[in-house]
Amino acid sequence: MAGPVLLVALGCTSTLALGIATAHAQELNKPAETAPPIPPADMPKSATDELGFTADQLLYDNDRDVVTAQGNVVVTREGNLLRADMVTWDRASNRVVAKGDVSITNPNGDVAYGDTVEVTDTLKDGIVEGLLIVSERGDRIAADHGERRGAIFILRRAAYTPCPVVDNETGCPKEPTWQIKAANVVYDSEKELVRYSGARLEMFGVPLLPLPGLTHPVGNQSGSGFLVPNLGFVNGGLELAVPYYKSLAPNRDITVTPHVYSNAWPMLETRYRSFLGKGAYQIIGYGTHGRRSDPTNGLDTSKKAFRGYIDASGRYQIDSEWSVSGSLRRVTDRTFLNRYNINYDDRLRSTIAAERIGDRSYLSIAGWSFQTLRPGDPQGQVPVALPAIDYRLRLQDPWLGGIAQFQANSLAIVRPSGQDSQRAFVGAQWSLKRLTGLGQEVSLTGYARGDIYHSSDNLLTNTVSYRGDPGWQTRGIAAVAADMRWPFIGAFMGGTQHIVPRVQLVAAPHLKNLSIPNEDSRSVDLEDSNLFALNRFPGYDRFEDSSRVTYGFDYRYDRPHFSMSATVGQSYRLNNRASILPDGTGLSERLSDFVGRVDLRYRGFVTLTHRFRLDKDNLAIRRNELDATVGSRATYGRVSYIRLNRNVTAGVEDLRDIEELRLGGRLAVARYWSVFGSTTVDLTGTDDDPTTTLDGYTPVRHRLGAAYQDDCINIEFTWQREYQTFGDARRGNSFLVRLAFRNLGI
Numbered sequence: 233m234a235g236p237v238l239l240v241a242l243g244c245t246s247t248l249a250l251g252i253a254t255a256h257a258q259e260l261n262k263p264a265e266t267a268p269p270i271p272p273a274d275m276p277k278s279a280t281d282e283l284g285f286t287a288d289q290l291l292y293d294n295d296r297d298v299v300t301a302q303g304n305v306v307v308t309r310e311g312n313l314l315r316a317d318m319v320t321w322d323r324a325s326n327r328v329v330a331k332g333d334v335s336i337t338n339p340n341g342d343v344a345y346g347d348t349v350e351v352t353d354t355l356k357d358g359i360v361e362g363l364l365i366v367s368e369r370g371d372r373i374a375a376d377h378g379e380r381r382g383a384i385f386i387l388r389r390a391a392y393t394p395c396p397v398v399d400n401e402t403g404c405p406k407e408p409t410w411q412i413k414a415a416n417v418v419y420d421s422e423k424e425l426v427r428y429s430g431a432r433l434e435m436f437g438v439p440l441l442p443l444p445g446l447t448h449p450v451g452n453q454s455g456s457g458f459l460v461p462n463l464g465f466v467n468g469g470l471e472l473a474v475p476y477y478k479s480l481a482p483n484r485d486i487t488v489t490p491h492v493y494s495n496a497w498p499m500l501e502t503r504y505r506s507f508l509g510k511g512a513y514q515i516i517g518y519g520t521h522g523r524r525s526d527p528t529n530g531l532d533t534s535k536k537a538f539r540g541y542i543d544a545s546g547r548y549q550i551d552s553e554w555s556v557s558g559s560l561r562r563v564t565d566r567t568f569l570n571r572y573n574i575n576y577d578d579r580l581r582s583t584i585a586a587e588r589i590g591d592r593s594y595l596s597i598a599g600w601s602f603q604t605l606r607p608g609d610p611q612g613q614v615p616v617a618l619p620a621i622d623y624r625l626r627l628q629d630p631w632l633g634g635i636a637q638f639q640a641n642s643l644a645i646v647r648p649s650g651q652d653s654q655r656a657f658v659g660a661q662w663s664l665k666r667l668t669g670l671g672q673e674v675s676l677t678g679y680a681r682g683d684i685y686h687s688s689d690n691l692l693t694n695t696v697s698y699r700g701d702p703g704w705q706t707r708g709i710a711a712v713a714a715d716m717r718w719p720f721i722g723a724f725m726g727g728t729q730h731i732v733p734r735v736q737l738v739a740a741p742h743l744k745n746l747s748i749p750n751e752d753s754r755s756v757d758l759e760d761s762n763l764f765a766l767n768r769f770p771g772y773d774r775f776e777d778s779s780r781v782t783y784g785f786d787y788r789y790d791r792p793h794f795s796m797s798a799t800v801g802q803s804y805r806l807n808n809r810a811s812i813l814p815d816g817t818g819l820s821e822r823l824s825d826f827v828g829r830v831d832l833r834y835r836g837f838v839t840l841t842h843r844f845r846l847d848k849d850n851l852a853i854r855r856n857e858l859d860a861t862v863g864s865r866a867t868y869g870r871v872s873y874i875r876l877n878r879n880v881t882a883g884v885e886d887l888r889d890i891e892e893l894r895l896g897g898r899l900a901v902a903r904y905w906s907v908f909g910s911t912t913v914d915l916t917g918t919d920d921d922p923t924t925t926l927d928g929y930t931p932v933r934h935r936l937g938a939a940y941q942d943d944c945i946n947i948e949f950t951w952q953r954e955y956q957t958f959g960d961a962r963r964g965n966s967f968l969v970r971l972a973f974r975n976l977g978i
Contacts, residue, residue, distance in 0.1 A: 283321070283353055284308045297323045305330070311339035312355035326353045334360075341368030342421050344380070356382050363387065365419065371450040372397065373419055373426070383422040390417040392426060394450070394974045395944035409945045410435045410973060412443065424450050435945075459487070464968035466573045469495030483507040491572070497522050499572060511555075513546025518574065524565040539564050541574065558584040566605045573966065578605050579614075594624045612649025613692075615751070619644060634664030634676075641772065645751055651699065653687040653749040657772065659709070673717040679766060681709040681775075687749045697814070700749035707748055709775050711740040713766055717786075727791025734801070736764050736782040743777040745812050750774055755887065757855070757878075758818035758845060760829040763801045768819060776813070779806040784828075793835045800828035802848070816854075816880030816887060823848050827855075838862050854878050866906065869897035875915075891915035909936040931955040944974040 288303025299321040301307070307314040307321075307328065317332025330349040337343045343366045351358025363378035365385060371394045375387035395408035415430035431443040447457060459475040475489040489501040499520035506513055519540040541564070547557040561580035569575050585598035599618030604611055623640045642656040659681030666674050684706050690699040715736040722729060752771030762768045763784065767776050784801020805811070805822040818825035825848050832840040838861070845855035857874045872894040880887040896910035910933075917928030937950035952966045 282309070285319075285321075287319070299323065307355065309353070309355050313337040314349075314351075314355055316349070321353065323353075327351075328353050328355070328358075338383070338421060340421055342366070344378075344385070346378070351380065356380065367421075367424070367450050369450065370394065370396075373417060375417065383420060385417075385419040385421065387417040387419065388415070390414055392417065392428075393944075395942075407437055409942055412446070414446075419450075426450055460971045460973065462968065462970055464573075464966065466493075466966045466968070467495070467571060467962055467964065469493050473501075483509075496520070508548060510550070511546065511548030513544070515542070515544040517542045518568075518572070520572075524567075537564075539568050541568055553590055554586070554588050556586045558582075562603060563605070566607070569605070579603065580605065592626045594622070596620070596622045598622075610649065613647055615645045615647055615650075617643060617645050629662065629664070632664055634662055637661045637663075643751075647689075647692075649692070651687060651689045651693045651749065653685065653700070653751060655683060655685045655749075655773070657681055657683040671719065673719070675713075675715040675717075677711075677713040677715070677766060679709070679711045679713075683707040683709065683748070683772075685748050690749070693749075697746065697812075698750040698754065701747045705744070705747050707744045709740075709743060711738060711766060711775075713738045715764065724789065725791070727789055727794070729790075730786070730788040732786040732788075734764065734784055734786065737780075738766065738782070739779040740775070740777050742809055743775055745774055745777060748773055756813065756817055756819075757887070758824060758827050759855075760799050760801075760827055760843060763799075763803070763827055768813075774812065776819075778809065778811065780804060781806065795833045796831065798828065798830045800826065802826050814880065814887060816878035816889075818845055818854060818878070821848075825854060826851075837864065852877070863897070866900035867898060869895075871895055889916070891917075904940050904942045905938070906941070907936075907938045909934075911935070946970070946972040 285299070285301050285305070285307055287301035287305040289301070291300040291302070292298075293300070301319045301321075303317070305314075305316050305319045307316075307319055307330075314328070314330055314334070314336045316330035316334040319328060319330045321328050328349075328351050330351075331347075334346045334349045335343050336346075336349065336351070336355060344360060345364040345366070346360035347362035349358060349360045358380050360378040360380065361376075363373075363375045363385075365373040365378075367373075371392070373385075373387065373390055373392045375390035377388040378390075379386045391411050391413045393408040393411035395410060397405060397408050399406045411434050412428065412431050413434060414428040414432070416428070417431075418427045419425075420427075426448055428443065428446040431446045433440045433443055456478045457476070459477050461475070462471075462473040464471045464473075470493065472492045473489050475487050477485065477487045479485050484504075484506045486505075487503040489503075491499040491501060493499070497520050499518060502515075502517045504515045517540065519538065521536055522539055523536050524539060541562070543559075543561050545557075545559040547555060549555045560582045562582065563569060563580060569577060580603040581600055582603075583598065583600040585596060587597075588595040598620045599616075600620070601616040601618075602614045604614050619642070621640075621642045625638045627636045627638075629636050637660065639659045639661075640657070641659075642654075644654045646652050659679070661680075662678045664676045668674060684704070685700065686704050687700055687702055690702045693699045713736060715734070717732050717734045720731045750773045753769040753774035756769050756774070758768065764782055767774075769776055780803050782801060782803035784799065786797070786799050788797040789795065803819070803824045805824075808822065811820050813819040818827065826846040828844055830840075830842045832838065840860045841858070843855065843857040844853060846852070847854055853875070854877055855875075856877075858871065860871045862869050873892070875891040876889045877891075878887070878889055880889060891914075893913045893915055894910070896908075898906050898908040900906045912932040914926060914930040914932055915928060916924055916926045916930075918924060919928070932955055934953045934955075935950065936952075937948060939949075940947040948968075948970045950968045950970075952968070954963050954966070957963045
């Protein structure tokens with residue numbers, strides 16, 4: 233089937249496969265034209281229905297009742313606009329014939345171009361030779377012959393593409409990346425829907441496959457039909473996924489995706505989305521039938537069972553202050569997600585929450601539960617928290633001008649086969665900031681809190697320091713702090729530098745920390761982010777009961793296109809009480825380790841962040857963390873490295889030492905082509921963690937691929953290798969091919 237004619241623009245070497253005539257070459261990449269203002273709705277109908285003419289010259293033939301307009305002709309009626317070099321209006325037959333650079337714009341903003349156009353005087357119905365339709369969103373449909381019936385266009389020997397047909401750099405016509413050619417096309421401009429008969433897909437000028445019965449929306453409208461299939465090789469077998477999308481309503485849709493495997497039973501994936509005006513929710517489900525796998529006991533070959541996963545989330549804004557939200561993530565067995573390449577999470581969290589955010593107050597009533605997917609991790613030891621209530625109120629101090637914040641908090645944690653604990657506290661914090669005459673910024677803070685705890689089955693917690701004493705326990709907390717910063721700012725080497733010495737003094741009495749269960753203050757470590765914190769423990773269950781002085785400085789240097797900032801500091805405990813902070817955290821002795829951070833930025837080309845902790849005795853690196861990105865958006869490289877060499881107290885499972893390297897990058901090899909890759913390597917060995925079974929070089933995952941991406945298509949081929957076996961999720965190679973077409977879901 234021959235398609236619309238090719239055209240060549242003067243001075244350009246490329247050809248355009250979606251065009252009608254040379255006169256339209258410069259129109260193909262224009263947005264839709266804007267019609268003159270439409271008369272207001274309350275204007276008398278006779279005025280709005282009137283056929284209006286503007287032109288350089290108007291000729292009247294009273295004998296034949298014919299009006300002829302020539303030169304920059306504009307004809308308007310009922311929101312429709314026609315432009316042409318010459319227009320003839322036969323008033324007796326109500327026919328309008330336009331010639332020469334003809335365009336018709338409807339009220340929706342769609343523009344139809346043609347060589348010769350014959351329409352009725354309503355400008356809604358007629359016949360066009362050499363038709364080109366440009367929708368308001370930029371989609372294009374070209375045809376040798378077209379007929380318009382109101383909002384419906386019936387086209388013969390037509391082609392459709394949403395891709396640009398003029399090169400933005402050269403201004404020359406170009407062949408679209410992909411297009412659909414068909415014997416017959418029906419375009420409904422009101423519904424923004426295109427239907428084809430005898431269609432086939434062409435990519436890069438090469439016919440690929442027939443598309444019988446194809447229908448799809450244009451612009452931002454959604455339609456129903458098959459989406460782009462995914463083809464891959466995963467876990468030793470072929471996988472084919474063919475999604476089907478159904479638009480249930482303007483605010484609801486569903487996508488059903490059958491997954492077919494060469495080495496496993498088929499799996500069905502369903503995604504449902506709904507928008508509720510003040511909220512939205514989404515439900516994703518996977519289901520299949522097969523043998524479940526236990527990473528510890530091996531594959532159970534005795535019987536098959538249902539295997540599946542659900543991931544649902546939603547949020548609803550009740551009014552300007554109140555909102556409710558929730559999520560549900562559950563899986564039938566620990567290896568399902570890895571086996572079917574869905575994700576690599578090692579735990580799933582489900583939540584429910586109601587929040588109220590006022591001008592000066594905040595209230596959260598929430599709950600959450602976890603499902604562990606880690607091998608050997610008993611589910612009965614995983615906590616369920618319900619309810620978790622937090623209320624905060626912030627008030628202006630009317631006497632000294634400071635800020636006072638009041639807080640009330642409660643939490644109940646239940647474990648089916650472990651320790652249960654409940655807590656409640658009320659607290660208050662007061663803070664005041666002032667500037668001295670010498671430019672020093674002084675901050676004063678006062679904190680007081682009263683706690684009540686209850687716990688049971690404490691001996692089921694393996695780490696002794698986490699247990700606390702069973703039964704009811706109470707604790708009072710008090711602390712005061714004074715913090716001073718003294719900024720020095722000046723010009724330096726063509727830029728501006730900031731040198732800010734800082735010192736903080738904190739006083740707190742001895743507390744009953746170890747008699748309290750520790751649920752949320754376990755992963756403690758000295759970092760630049762908590763160096764000057766009132767409490768270096770995360771959470772509420774542990775509070776640092778030491779009087780100390782912390783000192784350090786912040787530095788920043790800025791010049792055009794370049795900036796550097798740094799923070800470094802150390803703390804000294806003023807009393808000699810035994811610390812509750814474990815060895816290896818950098819805080820267990822009276823003098824802490826040195827901790828700091830350095831950030832570098834150069835244009836948008838270089839970004840580097842280095843976090844470190846140095847042993848106070850021998851300057852050994854206890855924490856070494858580097859994140860760096862070099863390159864542009866098209867070509868870049870990323871490096872992430874972390875090593876924790878803290879000599880942590882044995883038996884504290886939340887503070888194990890690790891070493892890991894991650895590399896990634898993308899290289900643009902042509903205008904639209906790129907190659908990309910990433911790798912993750914676990915470098916942890918017995919020198920880092922004496923309890924580990926790793927040998928110091930354990931590849932985790934490699935990924936390598938190539939991609940083509942322009943403004944209307946994305947093609948990606950990816951190879952991935954897994955180096956770890958987890959139940960029936962076997963180590964090995966995976967291959968995946970993905971295609972995404974703009975406005976087309978085939």
